[in-house]
Amino acid sequence: MKKKLLTMLLATTMVCxxxxxxxxxxxxxxxxxxxxxxxxxxxxxxxxxxxxxDDKSFNQGAWEGVVxxxxxxxxxxxxxxxxxxxxxxxxxxxxxxxxxxAKTVVCPGFLFEVPVFEMQSQYPDVNFIIIDGAPxxxxxxxxxxxxxxxxxxxxxxxxxxxxxGYAAVKDGYKNLGFMGGVAVPAVKRYGYGFVKGAEDAANxxxxxxxxxxxxxxxxxxxxxxxxxxxxASSWYKDGAELIFAAAGxxxxxxxxxxxxxxxQVIGVDVDQAAxxxxxxxxxxxxxxxxxxxxxxxIYDGKFEGGQSITLDASKEGVELPMESSKWANFTQEDYDxxxxxxxxxxxxxxxxxxxxxxxxxxKACKLTKVKITVE
Amino acid sequence: MDVFYFVVQQTMFFAIPLxxxxxxxxxxxxxxxxxxxxxxxxxxxxFTGILFISEMGDSMSxxxxxxxxxxxxxxxxIVFSLLHAFASINMxxxxxxxxxxxxxxxxxxxxxxxxxINGVQQIPFEDTFRIPSVPVLGSIPVLGDxxxxxxxxxxxxxxxxxxxxxxxxxxxxxxxxLRACGEHPGAADSVxxxxxxxxxxxxxxxxxLGGVGGLVFVVPTSTNFNATVAGYGFLALAVMIFGQWRxxxxxxxxxxxGVMKTMxxxxxxxxxLKGLGLPNDVYKMIPYIATLIVLxxxxxxxxxPRAEGIPYDKGAR
Numbered sequence: 001m002k003k004k005l006l007t008m009l010l011a012t013t014m015v016c017x018x019x020x021x022x023x024x025x026x027x028x029x030x031x032x033x034x035x036x037x038x039x040x041x042x043x044x045x046x047x048x049x050x051x052x053x054d055d056k057s058f059n060q061g062a063w064e065g066v067v068x069x070x071x072x073x074x075x076x077x078x079x080x081x082x083x084x085x086x087x088x089x090x091x092x093x094x095x096x097x098x099x100x101x102a103k104t105v106v107c108p109g110f111l112f113e114v115p116v117f118e119m120q121s122q123y124p125d126v127n128f129i130i131i132d133g134a135p136x137x138x139x140x141x142x143x144x145x146x147x148x149x150x151x152x153x154x155x156x157x158x159x160x161x162x163x164x165g166y167a168a169v170k171d172g173y174k175n176l177g178f179m180g181g182v183a184v185p186a187v188k189r190y191g192y193g194f195v196k197g198a199e200d201a202a203n204x205x206x207x208x209x210x211x212x213x214x215x216x217x218x219x220x221x222x223x224x225x226x227x228x229x230x231x232a233s234s235w236y237k238d239g240a241e242l243i244f245a246a247a248g249x250x251x252x253x254x255x256x257x258x259x260x261x262x263x264q265v266i267g268v269d270v271d272q273a274a275x276x277x278x279x280x281x282x283x284x285x286x287x288x289x290x291x292x293x294x295x296x297x298i299y300d301g302k303f304e305g306g307q308s309i310t311l312d313a314s315k316e317g318v319e320l321p322m323e324s325s326k327w328a329n330f331t332q333e334d335y336d337x338x339x340x341x342x343x344x345x346x347x348x349x350x351x352x353x354x355x356x357x358x359x360x361x362x363k364a365c366k367l368t369k370v371k372i373t374v375e
Numbered sequence: 376m377d378v379f380y381f382v383v384q385q386t387m388f389f390a391i392p393l394x395x396x397x398x399x400x401x402x403x404x405x406x407x408x409x410x411x412x413x414x415x416x417x418x419x420x421x422f423t424g425i426l427f428i429s430e431m432g433d434s435m436s437x438x439x440x441x442x443x444x445x446x447x448x449x450x451x452x453i454v455f456s457l458l459h460a461f462a463s464i465n466m467x468x469x470x471x472x473x474x475x476x477x478x479x480x481x482x483x484x485x486x487x488x489x490x491x492i493n494g495v496q497q498i499p500f501e502d503t504f505r506i507p508s509v510p511v512l513g514s515i516p517v518l519g520d521x522x523x524x525x526x527x528x529x530x531x532x533x534x535x536x537x538x539x540x541x542x543x544x545x546x547x548x549x550x551x552x553l554r555a556c557g558e559h560p561g562a563a564d565s566v567x568x569x570x571x572x573x574x575x576x577x578x579x580x581x582x583x584l585g586g587v588g589g590l591v592f593v594v595p596t597s598t599n600f601n602a603t604v605a606g607y608g609f610l611a612l613a614v615m616i617f618g619q620w621r622x623x624x625x626x627x628x629x630x631x632x633g634v635m636k637t638m639x640x641x642x643x644x645x646x647x648l649k650g651l652g653l654p655n656d657v658y659k660m661i662p663y664i665a666t667l668i669v670l671x672x673x674x675x676x677x678x679x680p681r682a683e684g685i686p687y688d689k690g691a692r
Binding site for chain 2: 056225249276
């Protein structure tokens with residue numbers, strides 16, 4: 001009897017719990033609806049990559065762009081999360097978004113290349129914005145095929161990395177490190193630019209050959225772990241003064257190591273100054289603005305689909321957030337000067353197309369001041 | 376010598392959470408309940424612990440805050456593990472399935488709750504807990520450098536909890552009963568031991584240690600909590616099995632993993648490892664290759680509790 005009573009009680013609590021959760025959810029939906037529009041179709045959709053809309057990086061930046069436009073124009077918007085990391089799941093999520101009424105689907109991440117390639121033909125009336133990727137069929141050498149309803153946006157990460165490396169050396173740092181998340185094109189570009197920027201700044205300062213050392217590695221992950229903390233700690237212990245952590249959440253482990261070692265970190269993608277006092281600056285790409293601009297062009301009927309654009313300094317696609325940066329010697333004037341040079345395309349920076357791995361950088365950029373150690 | 380100290384200090388960050396969680400797993404399994412929910416329990420413990428630190432960070436700081444957070448993490452682990460205990464002891468459910476369910480539930484719940492409370496999924500916290508050098512003890516030559524510099528209170532709490540746990544399971548009446556329930560619950564029952572209660576106790580202890588382990592894992596290695604403990608709950612299970620469900624061997628196994636992982640991550644600072652000049656990936660394989668080799672020599676006699684994973688059925692006696 002006692003047992004039965006207990007079971008009943010538990011069952012009731014669980015049901016109540018569920019109802020409470022459900023109730024909450026309904027409330028939230030309602031709130032969203034009133035905030036956006038009365039229609040029950042979500043015209044603007046974003047399908048997240050691995051990560052969520054508050055990853056303080058890629059997906060978040062793109063989502064903020066969507067939200068900004070949607071709120072200004074009172075358009076219903078929604079994000080969808082694929083159930084797993086696979087082409088099929090990504091396609092399903094896009095299909096779900098379209099079914100939900102999406103006229104524009106934003107897809108942040110190069111993992112969307114194959115899914116968008118297929119969906120752009122399947123839904124010719126829907127506009128796709130793919131970031132950091134260009135649609136192509138599965139297979140390594142499949143040609144890029146961008147239909148008129150799709151816009152592919154790339155960023156000149158090498159320029160953001162360049163600014164970071166340039167500023168670091170100008171500021172007086174000589175022992176640098178680069179920790180990338182995974183050796184994907186965007187991360188490589190950050191790293192290569194960082195090395196080149198350090199070299200150029202060293203040349204301007206007239207430093208001796210080999211006076212700047214850069215340790216270079218990929219940590220093979222985007223999550224904070226003791227492994228990454230230990231690796232960064234060992235670098236700092238060996239004398240590194242500053243590590244550029246282009247590794248998403250794994251950057252937090254680098255920051256922790258920096259806090260212990262009283263050293264510095266350069267953040268990535270978005271302004272990470274709030275994450276830790278050790279973040280001296282961040283190599284940013286302006287995700288929010290570019291997604292906002294692309295959506296605006298769609299609604300204004302000026303959509304430039306069918307092509308791939310690269311947002312660089314000339315389009316204010318990359319930057320260092322100087323207001324929150326803590327440089328000692330690198331001034332706003334220095335920044336403006338180098339930024340203008342980048343914007344005029346006066347500086348040739350290697351990209352992932354230049355060399356497959358970082359060991360090739362020494363030759364590709366004729367490094368003399370910078371001694372690079374690839375690990 | 377400097378390198379040696381560094382490796383010892385970093386090893387603690389790997390070994391202590393593994394040790395705590397593996398000992399927790401040991402308590403559950405030696406009472407007869409398989410607990411693969413350790414990963415989920417760690418996530419929950421880390422969540423409430425870090426959330427507490429984050430919320431109270433304005434009015435409190437330092438070791439007092441950390442101790443409170445450890446308690447909160449432990450209590451959360453207990454509450455969460457009760458679900459597992461209820462399913463596997465009262466409902467006689469399949470313990471693997473119940474554990475898996477909790478592992479799936481924990482990160483999802485944590486993300487949901489963090490968004491409700493904080494707006495974003497990451498919970499940042501300010502680290503006021505690092506101890507550059509323990510007073511007095513830190514100035515002992517050699518030992519001071521090894522164990523009392525650049526450390527966290529969690530290391531000592533972890534070791535203290537380990538000592539208590541190891542003592543209780545092997546030297547007390549309760550420990551004996553717990554072990555009996557895992558080997559032959561029928562025999563334990565026949566002499567008047569309440570198998571259900573003992574197993575509840577085993578799971579509750581594993582929940583406490585798992586929750587604390589989650590917090591201990593996050594505090595020294597990141598600046599925020601992002602709904603994950605990177606698979607260390609499962610690694611702790613491996614440590615427990617590697618340690619043959621015996622507290623002494625688990626201690627060895629946890630530190631073995633810890634040292635190997637540290638070496639693999641910090642090889643560039645260790646002269647003789649760097650001198651080998653192997654590719655990065657080979658160093659990353661070291662812990663696993665070393666484990667395989669050790670297993671080859673030790674796996675002959677597995678000492679798993681005989682009754683683990685089997686719900687106790689009085690009628691089957």
